[in-house]
Amino acid sequence: MSNEIAPQSSNETELTDKADEQAAVKAKLKAEYKELAIQGLWKNNPGLVQLLGLCPLLAVTSTVTNALGLGLATLLVIICSNATVSAIRHWVPKEIRIPIFVLIIAAFVTCVQLLMNAFTYGIYQSLGIFLPLIVTNCAIIGRAEAYASKNPVKQSAFDGLMMGLGFAIILLLLGVIREILGQGTLFDGANLLFGEWASVLRIEVMQLDSQFLLAILPPGAFIAMGILIALKNAIDNYIKNKKVVDTEQVIERVRVNFDS
């Protein structure tokens, strides 16, 4: 009898151990996903911090529709390329990894380009050369090399999603700023991207007698980008200062306690 009981109890402890381990792994994974999200969307944003892929970022953001089109295309490419690079990471020798990454990214970009040509012809035409130029967007090969080639598929795809979202958000912000300042509208030409129903999305924010040229031309993009980066840095500084103040306060309290 006793013989039977003993292994049972040890089994139970094993089980609880396993459950604990699983919980720990899960918590670790959760923390990792959270960290990936923070890195992609804020701390290491490809547009604002890494300043990668500036060429399309500055060139196509003259309207929200164009920005959204390119943002979605880049997002799709970076998720697919990250997942694929991660899936094949054990079979790719170190020496030839870069050409293989470039091959994969180029293949995905070409596929996205063909699909956009087939289904969203108008936006394909207005994005022009910047769609195939996604291949040279360093943010994508950067993520493939820095993250996806060393991590499992799920995390890599998530990393791609967050980096792509971070990039798309910056594209959108620039698009909103430049379209409002330049033309006084929002979502002008959205029907090119989503089909005819989307023409109702067009908003006339303010009536401009003539277009504000600076905002539409590339210098306007540079200025708006600079302001966005400054804003991000200001927010970071504000948070940092606040943290410092908090810790100082804690120290003061300790002193008061000590004195009394």
Place this chain on the structure above:
Amino acid sequence: MSDKIDTTQTKSEHKKSQLTMAVSKNTKILALFAIACTLAVSLVSELTRDRIKIQEQQQLLRTLHSIIEPSRYDNDIANDCIMITAPELGSNNVKTAYIAKKSGQVVAVAMTSTAPRGYNGNIDFIMAINIDGTVSGVRVLKHQETPGLGDKVEIRKSNWINSFTDKKMLSESDSRWAVSKDNGMFDQFTGATITPRALVQGVKNTLNYFNSNKSILLATPNACGKAVLASTATTKLLINETANE
């Protein structure tokens, strides 16, 4: 001594073979990936080809309809065309002219052409000319003019381009065919004279070319019907299907 030399030789040979093995292995892997990527791309290309063709055709028809009233012709205009190469049309590229016919009679011709002296290079446009020599309509197809200034030649930005409609050449050197700054009948834009000047000149040249070569152009046999015939049958089916959906 000889033994030693032998061993070093074999060692170096061994190293070499290792290196060549690694190189050949890497080459094979790289080739495999290249083949896989090519296969994937060609698959997607194959799947989207018909759809892209339809989109292009629809775009073409939309443009043609905007410069020639659809009720004025009854032939399949997108597949009734001739190819022209003439330096008078602004560049040495092959230009396409679509022929609009009503019950067999030519009503108008829509020609692609180029205005070479834009502010930022060539301006490609398509213009429809009625058989009596009046302009039915002009649309700019491609340009790199300054946004906000020169891009008013696009119909999306301004309807200036419609000022060509119903205009006619009185003689081969009609002085009215210029911007108003050069005492012509077409307005220029504030801050951009070069773009409208180039376009007016381009339209004028194309019109002159059409007037002096009309009989030759209209006698040229259809150039785009045969090659596209097979594919248009399927695309038309698809157009109808999508319309039904």
